[in-house]
Amino acid sequence: MSDPLLRIEKLGKRFGGFVALEDIDLDVAPGERLGLIGPNGSGKSTLVNCISGTLRNESGIVRFDGRVINGLPAYQRTRLGLARSFQLPRPFRSMTVRENLRIPLLYTVNARAGAHLGEAQIVARSDELLQLVGLEAKAERRPRDLTQIEMRKLELARAMAAEPKLLMADEAMAGLSHSEVDDILALLRKLVDQGITIILIEHIMRAVMSFSERLVVLVAGRKIADGPPQEVISNPEVERAYLGE
């Protein structure tokens, strides 16, 4: 197998006395569709935060695209191609939807060596993204005028605007209806077609099962399973974690 895009070795994170993550090892290959599941409080979001740089892990090494990214601030990781969407959407409330997309274009894409989008190209890219997620009609509105699913789409669009190599979608589908979930899944599949590696953190099992080619299970801060989805869910330990003893 060629070098993994993301390699995590023995990652650990504590909050005071509470051990949130312990000894996490994880490799993600380029183009892979990885599902990350686990009961509430198992540390999924903490793991995402440690990878994205929002939190600092105390132990372990995180490697992205060949380089060690421990200690790098979050914005630099985004610029390296590691993007994430937030579980609870965090748009910039004083700006329009279009302006929200402008920020990653200006501060991530344009900040990379070589790239330099002119004004016309920025507008064109924003238009492309807006069409991709279906938000063209609300381009000049503020986030407060968006519905739940539109906010989720904006959240994904912002992560996509950063032209990532790897995107971590943190519970992007929570609380959505059946067809809305399908909408988001379709969006994610389009990204996969563009060559983006995706880590999908989700509770909605049918979405995870249909999307992932590999499944990782986190329970109480530890990885207890890692493999093809069908195998993983029939693993007795995993069953116990979800159904209880």
Added chain:
Amino acid sequence: MKTSTFWLLDALVIVVVFALSRLVTNDYFFFATYLVLQYIVLAEAWNILGGYTGYINFGTAGFFAIGAYTAVVLHKLIGPPIPVSILVGGTISGLLGLGMGYLTLRLRGVFFAISTLAMAVVLQTLVTNWDFVGGSRGVYIIRPSQAPFIGNYIQYLFLVMLVLAGFSIAVARTIEHSTLGFGLATIRDDEMSAEASGVPTLRLKLISTTLSGALMGMAGAPLPYYVTYLDPDSGFNLAFAVNSIAMPLIGGTQNWIGPMIGAIFLGTIQQVATVTISSALNLLIVGVLMVGFVVVAPNGIIGLFHRRAPRRQG
């Protein structure tokens, strides 16, 4: 409007205002408007960190007074022309802003605000114990009898502050419409999200505190010549903090116009109150107006007149 056009217009306005002011013979006019102009600078400076970036600075007096005391030190050492004092004062206050930012910008909201106040108090204590600048007894500055070009020194001070006011407005507007300003707004809206979008938040915040501090220091540099007697209690007066917060809040924090309107509005009221009633009352007015506006009209005077328009390109 292009940024360069704005600067040109700004300079033009300064020239026009100054030319008109030459018609005035009453020195009191210049005394009073100097203060209002000074507050425009302080309000615009504060708003860069407060309104644009979302970090509330209670230590305005610290930066302002350091600018003033830098001028005092320079005056005692070599007696340079005011523009030199302004540049040096601004630089030192800017460095102070950088240093303070580096120490405190990791703190969230309230803690940052209190730290800025702490810094101002610590600075005041240091200055109070420094005899070279007069310590707690204060220092007397002799105003030169002749001013360059204009003759009348009071009018010269007025011109200096007029230029500074115009400069601060232009700087504020330039930031507002730039990529920097756009980035600052994301920090104000949601810092964590900004980082995730590639915004180097710490760096931008440091730029913000440095610029803000530098402008405040520049506003302080001419002060010793204006008041002719400077002591720590007046230089570090909390009124500067209150005013520099109240003015943008009352005028509007979203753009450069708000602080200017707030400064003119509140500054004029205070001048009138000081003359007609008492100077203590005018502070009461500031406090009441600030609380009133914050409760009733959160977007300030500007906000009362129109809804927020989408930002122009940045």
Added chain:
Amino acid sequence: MWDLLLNAIASGLLLGGFYAAVTVGIAISFGMLDIGNLAHPAFIILGSFTAYILNSKFGIDPIVAGIIVLPGFLVLGGLIYETYYWSFERRGEEGLRGLAFFFGLLFITEVALILIFGVDYRFVEAAYIGPSIHLGLVDLPLRMLVPCLVSLTMVAILQLFLSRTFIGRAILAVSQDSLALRLMAVNPTRVKLVAFSVSIATAALAGSCLIIIQPVEPSIGRDYIGRVFAVCVLGGMGSFPGMLMAAMLLGVVENITSTFFGPSWSPAVAFGFLLLTLGFRPTGIMGR
């Protein structure tokens, strides 16, 4: 030199006890409710002046005066919280505007006091202002001992209130998880209203203590902003035992600084403490 040091430490500890009373209001409003009430010191000064009026006009003992005006301060606290809630908390805009609101209140209170009372120092008269207890090398002035004891009593009563009564425990709960509280059918806003009112009420008694310890004039409040937040942060934000230790520490360091380096350095001590704490050992406040 030794008796100087011992006395500095002794009166520093007494002062520290008083600082705990000054801070307990902030420990509740800021440490537990996350409300940045910068105006708290101004209410303490207000408390000092109400004690002054009752004492000079009617000869009432200042501590008793403080207790008499407690209900008034409770109501004041309630009014302020209601305004704060309706204007800011409800809209989720506590940040900039909330702080400006309290800063404005601080200023208004101070200036109003100046306008009414002028800038002269005011003091109260009581039997225990003057005499001291002598323990070997150490003098314990009663004017510091009595407020210290009153302060510690008040803090102890509050601690009991928070841990033993229903509403007290609801306050502790709301500080940790207001959603859970709501799920238990207790209205968090009500609870916060009570808590905030109590926090302002403490200012009444703290103010009486202050004016016993030293003469008071309206702008002293500003010196206390630093002390109050320094003790609160150093004490771990809402933990009473921590707050007590922090208050004692501050009192002692301040006193020693004042005795050996002169009183003009005192204001910087608290703020310096605050900066150091925030910079190096913020213990749970960073990025909350």
